[in-house]
Amino acid sequence: MTRGRAALLAAWMAVGPGAAHAAAPALCAVVSAPTLVEVGQVFTVTMVVHDCGDTPLIRVNPSLSFTMTGTCLLINSVAQAASGGGSVLAVAGPTGGTVMCPVALAAGAGASAYADFTWSFKGVAVGAVDLTITAAGLEVGGSPGATVFASDTVTINVQRPAAMSATLTVNPPGLIPYGATVTVYLEVMDNGDASVDQAFVYSVTVTGTAALTPLPCPPLASLCKDDPAYAKSDLASGLPGRTWTWLYRTSAPGTVTLRANVGGLDHLTRALVVSSPATTLFTVPVPSILSWTLTGLPVLVQGQEALFKVRATNAGTTQVCVTGLILALNGLPAGFSAQVPVSADLADSLLPVCTPPWGAGQNREFTVRATLAATAASGPALVSVTWTGADSWTGIPVLGAGVPLGVVISPAERVVTGIIPNPWSPADGPVRIGFAVPVEGGGGALPARVEVLTILGEVIRVLVSDVRPAGAYEATWNGKNTAGQKTASGIVLVRIQAGTRREVRKLAVLR
Numbered sequence: 001m002t003r004g005r006a007a008l009l010a011a012w013m014a015v016g017p018g019a020a021h022a023a024a025p026a027l028c029a030v031v032s033a034p035t036l037v038e039v040g041q042v043f044t045v046t047m048v049v050h051d052c053g054d055t056p057l058i059r060v061n062p063s064l065s066f067t068m069t070g071t072c073l074l075i076n077s078v079a080q081a082a083s084g085g086g087s088v089l090a091v092a093g094p095t096g097g098t099v100m101c102p103v104a105l106a107a108g109a110g111a112s113a114y115a116d117f118t119w120s121f122k123g124v125a126v127g128a129v130d131l132t133i134t135a136a137g138l139e140v141g142g143s144p145g146a147t148v149f150a151s152d153t154v155t156i157n158v159q160r161p162a163a164m165s166a167t168l169t170v171n172p173p174g175l176i177p178y179g180a181t182v183t184v185y186l187e188v189m190d191n192g193d194a195s196v197d198q199a200f201v202y203s204v205t206v207t208g209t210a211a212l213t214p215l216p217c218p219p220l221a222s223l224c225k226d227d228p229a230y231a232k233s234d235l236a237s238g239l240p241g242r243t244w245t246w247l248y249r250t251s252a253p254g255t256v257t258l259r260a261n262v263g264g265l266d267h268l269t270r271a272l273v274v275s276s277p278a279t280t281l282f283t284v285p286v287p288s289i290l291s292w293t294l295t296g297l298p299v300l301v302q303g304q305e306a307l308f309k310v311r312a313t314n315a316g317t318t319q320v321c322v323t324g325l326i327l328a329l330n331g332l333p334a335g336f337s338a339q340v341p342v343s344a345d346l347a348d349s350l351l352p353v354c355t356p357p358w359g360a361g362q363n364r365e366f367t368v369r370a371t372l373a374a375t376a377a378s379g380p381a382l383v384s385v386t387w388t389g390a391d392s393w394t395g396i397p398v399l400g401a402g403v404p405l406g407v408v409i410s411p412a413e414r415v416v417t418g419i420i421p422n423p424w425s426p427a428d429g430p431v432r433i434g435f436a437v438p439v440e441g442g443g444g445a446l447p448a449r450v451e452v453l454t455i456l457g458e459v460i461r462v463l464v465s466d467v468r469p470a471g472a473y474e475a476t477w478n479g480k481n482t483a484g485q486k487t488a489s490g491i492v493l494v495r496i497q498a499g500t501r502r503e504v505r506k507l508a509v510l511r
Helices: 005-015
Strands: 027-032 036-038 042-051 057-061 078-081 087-096 103-105 114-125 127-139 147-159 164-171 181-190 196-208 211-215 232-235 242-252 254-266 272-274 278-284 289-295 299-301 305-314 320-329 336-342 353-358 363-372 379-391 399-402 405-410 416-420 431-437 446-453 459-468 471-477 490-498 501-509
Touching: 027 127, 042 057, 042 087, 042 103, 042 127, 042 147, 078 087, 087 127, 087 147, 103 114, 114 127, 114 147, 164 254, 164 278, 181 196, 181 232, 181 254, 289 379, 299 416, 299 431, 299 471, 305 320, 305 379, 305 471, 320 336, 320 363, 379 399, 416 490, 416 501, 431 446, 431 459, 431 490, 446 471, 459 471
Parallel strands: 027 147, 036 147, 289 399, 299 405
Antiparallel strands: 027 042, 042 114, 057 103, 057 127, 078 127, 087 114, 127 147, 164 181, 181 242, 196 232, 196 254, 211 242, 254 272, 254 278, 289 305, 305 363, 320 353, 320 379, 336 363, 379 405, 416 431, 431 471, 446 459, 446 490, 490 501
């Protein structure tokens, strides 16, 4: 229904000026207010009064009482009835008319026949409330003049403001594999009474030790943070909400805390509404990393067969299935012509290690019998370990980290690989004499003999005299002869014979 001055004028004209209300004082009023407000919202209530009689009125004011001196007592004549459980609170007013609250009205339809009074109210409790305001005026003339009153009632419905709740979930949940794609779902609902206009992703924060790399949105996402066409959406109270979807890829292990909330405009007040933050926590486990050490002979001869001991620890946080390990010479597995895992002692594990998987933090040992390629280049070289298998959680190929073993590769025709120290004194401990048995003929074992001689070729002591397969070996000498007597200072000879090859080296003895 149309309210205000137009309504008052239409009603007055319908009755018509003249005898129908001759010499009769009358006051009419219309109260206007929003029919729908929110809890906490401050709104304006207006009363329009009209001298709808035939005599002027003075001291017109929204009060049930006034004085003849013209001062408006501002005794609030506002009454409210909680017809639907709602309530409002007057926070300011009334104001209007003239500087002084009471006004004088002329009878008729002219502008001077009207006056406006306004209040500020605030919604307090949810529900409907009937607001009734009464105004009073005094007839000019009379002994005394007649007091006239007018009142009007307006019904105001107080509702809850728009309020959004957000939920953040990820797929897969909980433990998310390293290098996997993570789908993030931000769901929002309007839990208030007012609808939300232009809801949008207000903020997204990623904290934690893990690293996430943003990816484009999936092609059929209902709402996509990166797609302008779906950046905002209206939400209706009580109806299914909306979901924003976007993607990350896990690029570093650790924990991740995702926080996000949604903003929008309250449909009624146009105030910004922001949901409480939604939070989700997940973990990107450290992929299985085998930390290994390698031990073996420091000197190898081309074509030699030797044992290598590998000790490894699963330094990740997940289990791993290891199907094999491979020795590499200077990064190339072809540096070894044959490799066979063996169980050399009770500490050794046999491959594969999958049932049960190799657990996080567990230590294992392996022994590999490997034959150095006959074509391996002589000189310093590095022996390293690579692994085959996969992380049991992520399926990512197993990783390894370790320090390669430094070795020296000797040519097959060389039999003396080193005399340490030279010169030698008893304080140095035994002399270490390295020698190699080469590959000859069919590659079988060959006679090997290591002797210490005088400079004239007389035997001081025989250190080795047996048959050995091709490979690198070491003999020691304590500086004494066969009878246990100390050798005098001077030069002695070390003669080594292996198969058909023989070498003689000088050794200085210092007493």
